[in-house]
Amino acid sequence: MRIFILVNVLLLNTLLLTAQTYIPLSNDTNGLYQLKRQIIKSKEAEIKSITDLKNKEALQKIYTERADDLIKALDSNCYLLRTPLNLYVNTIFNEIIKSNPSLKDRNIRLLINRDAEANALSRGDGTIEINIGLIARLNNESQLAFIICHEISHYILNHSNEDIQKTISDYQSTATKDEINSIAKSKYNQNTRLQNLLTDITLRHRKISRQHEKEADSLGFLYLSNTIYSEAEALTALDILDHIEDEQNKIQIDYSKVFNFPQYPFKSEWLDKSDMLVMVQKKTTSEILLEDSLKTHPDCKIRIVYLKASPVQPNKKIFFQNEDLFFEMKKISKYEVIEYAFYSKRLSYCIYESLKLQMEFPDDSYLVSKIGKSLNIINFAKAKHEVGLYVPLVSSSYNLNYYDLTHLIREWRSTDITNINMLFVLQYYNKFKDEEFLYTSYQVAKANNDLETSDIIHNEYLNKYPNGSYKEKFY
Structure with missing residues (x-):
């Protein structure tokens, strides 16, 4: 199914909302x-x-x-x-x-x-x-x-x-x-x-x-x-x-709300729990x-x-360093959980943690890009019958919400993933315009064989980032 969602989006005279984009930590191997x-x-x-x-x-x-x-x-x-x-x-x-x-x-x-x-x-x-x-x-x-x-x-x-x-x-x-x-x-x-x-x-x-x-x-x-x-x-x-x-x-x-779109409604049978009695x-x-x-x-x-029973000394510090710094480090840790899940190819977990953090930080394009990239990789793996490399078998050891997601991804056909992924990512097109998001948007449109939309994104990327890091990766 071809979805010309961007054609309509680009006609809207809408101001971009203020957005934040997490930049992953970079290791320094000196020492x-x-x-x-x-x-x-x-x-x-x-x-x-x-x-x-x-x-x-x-x-x-x-x-x-x-x-x-x-x-x-x-x-x-x-x-x-x-x-x-x-x-x-x-x-x-x-x-x-x-x-x-x-x-x-x-x-x-x-x-x-x-x-x-x-x-x-x-x-x-x-x-x-x-x-x-x-x-x-x-x-x-x-x-x-x-x-x-x-x-x-x-x-x-x-x-x-x-x-x-x-x-x-x-x-x-x-x-x-x-x-x-x-x-x-x-x-x-x-x-x-x-x-x-x-x-x-x-x-x-x-x-x-x-x-x-x-x-x-x-x-x-x-x-x-x-x-x-x-x-x-x-x-x-x-x-x-x-x-x-x-x-x-x-x-x-x-998930019935997150992955529900007028053009591609969520199907309740995707979350059929008949096989969850073990839980x-x-x-x-x-x-x-x-x-x-x-x-x-x-x-x-x-x-x-x-x-x-141990004695506690009064008036000691809860924070030695700046209190705001602790919460910034806590926030960074949440993002780095996602970054490492993606790096280590635990893509269903990457999607799960990204969706959770998106509830806390809805204005971060990093999370949308990670979900889009993960679903794209999973979709290509389905064609090769290699989904198990990125999505573990559904297990009763998972909490029920993560169980639902792994079950859902395994139930989806390739057509389901390409359409849902494109609709999910491109619903943020008016909101995010950073390099990572635009290239991810291009990838999901390409995966869905929507050439008109992918060309629009490609041109916008080149206009905004003529020397961008993904310039040579468009295909």
Whole structure:
């Protein structure tokens, strides 16, 4: 279907509305070589310090793989490097180190991971990671300071390496080997027995892990108390982690409105939920216990109660840096979640997060362009039967709103995508005129074989940006 939407749009004598366009962060790789050398030196020191001679070879292999994986991730653009967000977070990190002299010579380094999950971690080699997905969900600087203190504490208490050593010991134990041999010899229920064995080991380690979380909370609280930051915000940070899943389910995108157009009405059968019964099946008690044990942030309520017993100093700062700067960094983090989802080809997630953020920032052409580009790529993938590269299989682990979107995209035919995408993007044509948006508009018109519209956009682009970055990419 050819849609000459621009012909009508261009006849309207309408002033362009004031619009904003997010410009993604750009990594500065100066210092990357030195960072890699630090990681390698930490690995060498860890290997040298191994005292468990029985499992030395296995430990050496794990420590080497851990360092190699981190270096590979750095080379694969999985981290932000020397950006304004790094500068902001490093200011907090430096305040923590300065206020706790015992940390000064511990060779701790802080990285910002581009992962969307609201999480942070200590790798065990002195590397602390904060995900941008977590920064995007926090409410103030002191909360972020506590989380950094918490992860530093995991490293200082050697929790990661202890977990590695305990795991190796468990799998290498006589009892485990005997059980595996017994399972291998049995005629029936091999898979069930093996799954039960792995679950038992996992639950034992989760019990240790929960104790480690309490220990890291306690020491992290102490580190925080030595800084200018408010200890009370440690409790609010844990409360946020406890309600992460609830917060994710609060925002509901109505796809029947977002993707409904007079020229191409939304069809209710696209969201047929007959195959979604798995979402509401009742779980057994053991499944619920295991699910809780495997949560990213278990026992936050208990940890809050535990920390409440710690003394809180009055009149401490919630923000050390400018308060507005924190919220700007939070906003940047939300956008960078989208940027990395697009970069890593998680296009259905990119669309989902863009639609969510568009509810907050409706005047940003960056979001519309990312949605348009993502749907265009997905459409070309459909023709090659490669949608799975960009849109995961629908899973009951998703929140219902994201489930709907993945289901929707997989239900759409190529014709549906080209028409919906063009109508979605070009409804903003009077509003946005930046380079990225115009080129995206051209691409979606071309994909829909609307040559008249694509020519109009092409000419407008060349008039506005005669030396534009996309000048040679029109086809």
